[in-house]
Each structure stands twice: as structure tokens, then as C-alpha cells.
Amino acid sequence: MKxxxxxxxxxxxxxxxxxxxxxxxxxxxxxxLEYFENMxxxxxxxxxxxxxxxxxxxxxxxRTADTAPNGANxxxxxxxxxxDPEIKSQIRQAAEKEEQDFYESRATxxxxxxxxxxxxxxxxxxxxxxxxxxxxxxxxxxxDEQGKRVKHYYVNESVGIATGILISAxxxxxxxxxxxxxxxxxxxxxxxxxxxQERPFLLLVVGYPEKNAKVPDIQRKALPEITTYF
Numbered sequence: 001m002k003x004x005x006x007x008x009x010x011x012x013x014x015x016x017x018x019x020x021x022x023x024x025x026x027x028x029x030x031x032x033l034e035y036f037e038n039m040x041x042x043x044x045x046x047x048x049x050x051x052x053x054x055x056x057x058x059x060x061x062x063r064t065a066d067t068a069p070n071g072a073n074x075x076x077x078x079x080x081x082x083x084d085p086e087i088k089s090q091i092r093q094a095a096e097k098e099e100q101d102f103y104e105s106r107a108t109x110x111x112x113x114x115x116x117x118x119x120x121x122x123x124x125x126x127x128x129x130x131x132x133x134x135x136x137x138x139x140x141x142x143x144d145e146q147g148k149r150v151k152h153y154y155v156n157e158s159v160g161i162a163t164g165i166l167i168s169a170x171x172x173x174x175x176x177x178x179x180x181x182x183x184x185x186x187x188x189x190x191x192x193x194x195x196x197q198e199r200p201f202l203l204l205v206v207g208y209p210e211k212n213a214k215v216p217d218i219q220r221k222a223l224p225e226i227t228t229y230f
Contacts, residue, residue, distance in 0.1 A: 038219070039168065042067075045176040045200050045212035048130035048205065055081075057173055057207065058132055065166035069153030074142070077162050077201075079113050080192045082133040087191065091128035091135075094187040095180070099124065102183065130207035136163055138197040144218070159201050165221060170206055176213075178205040 023031065062079050070076060082088055099122035103112070127133060138159040142150040163179075170177045185200035 001178075017163075023069075028149065033160070039171065042124075042167075043170040043215045044127050044178050045205075045209045045215065046126055046177070046178060046212055047210040048126045049149050049207045049208045050131065050208045053207055055083075057175070061166055061169040061173060062134070064169040065162045067164050068162035070130050071102050071115045071152065072156035073182065074139075074150075074152050076139040076142075076152040076155045077159045078137040078183075078194065078198055079137060079166075080135040080137065080188075080194065082135065082192070083131060085128070088128045088133060090191050091133060091188070091203070094123055094191065095127060095182040096124055098182040098184065098187070106183075117218065124180070127180070127203075130178075130205045132206040134166070134204040134206060135192055136166075136201045136204060137194055138201040139186075143197070144194075163202055163204070166204065172175055175206055176209045180205055194198070 058081055062081075063114050065077075065079070066075065082091065103122050107115075134161065138155050139152055139157055144150050167177055167179070178204040182203070185203070188194070188200040188203070189196070191196065
């Protein structure tokens, strides 16, 4: 009789040599410090210039984001790059409507108090001023060639890591960014014609800061406040 049981033996894994560059420990220490010194200058910007940014810069930053570790190597993300003024205007109108509802009725007094030092409100002119908006979608599942639903794993964790790498790459490239999360964000599916199985994760505003851009005078926490060693 034929045995139809599914084998628990893993499929043969194709491997390639690891492309890893090792440095002397002193250089590792210096590289880590230099990267920190650069990244600590990163700030969320709300005053953007309309100055042109070549598209290949954005493309290479997204390529960098796509190197992020992710559940089962399924790459459960999709990046929509928006530069068209009409589409940016539609996004701004929809986002400001949600933001107005948030500030006027949905946000608790405690939440508004926490936001007060940042000076934010429902007006989002940067959504039209900045040269690019990158809408990041989390792919909850995929649809294969036969139309079958394919489950994705660790979607939020994977997309969150990719987004962090994207923000880092943008700063490393010499540009500024703003993380924008109007709630709810499903209007992005409609405007950007994305399928139902993709959930808006974050809207990233990208470009050069305005010449006289200002940011809130806030401080980051000291290392002992965020770290424990055993």
C-alpha cells in the first residue's frame, strides 16, 4: 500500500557563501560610533522644501529597506512612491479629514497633552509640499497564481523593521523624513488602488527640509534609561 503521509523531513536548502566583511575591532568600534553620531542628527521634519529629489535615490533607499529580515522570507510589504501633485492633494485631503476628527473628537485629553510639545494639529501641508510620499503597506497575505490565499508570518514585525531601515537609509542619503499615521488609513487603499489584503502601515514623507526648518527642542533618553545588561 502506498504511504501518503507528508514527510517531516525539511526540503533541501540551497545555500551560498556568506558575503560578510570583517574589520579590525578598532574599526568596528569607530564605524559604530560614526553611525550613531550621524543617526543622532536625524529628526522628524514637518517643514519640507519642494526641491527636486532624483527618483533613483528613493529607489535605492527602498532597495535597502527590502534587505530587512522578515518572516519566512515572504517580504510582506509594498511601497507606493507618490510624486504626482494631484494624488498628493487627494491624500492630504483625506488625511486631514481623519486628523480633524481625531483632534476634535477621538483623541483623549491625555493624548492631546502628550502631543502638545510637538505642536502638531490637523493641518498637513507637507503632504503636498514634499517631493515624495512613500505609502508603506503590510501584506497580510498573498494570492498565488492559482488564486489561493498564502498566509504571511510576523507581518507587523517584518514591516516595522523594513520601515526603520528605510528611515535610516533616507537619513544616510542626506534627506529628511516624517512618519505620518492618520487613523484610519484605509483611504490609501482606494486612492493608491491597492488590494484589500494590503493594510496601510505608515505614510512616509520624504525630501529636503525647508531652509529655515525648525524642530521641537526635545531630548533623547540616556543609555542607562533604555538598557539593561546581564
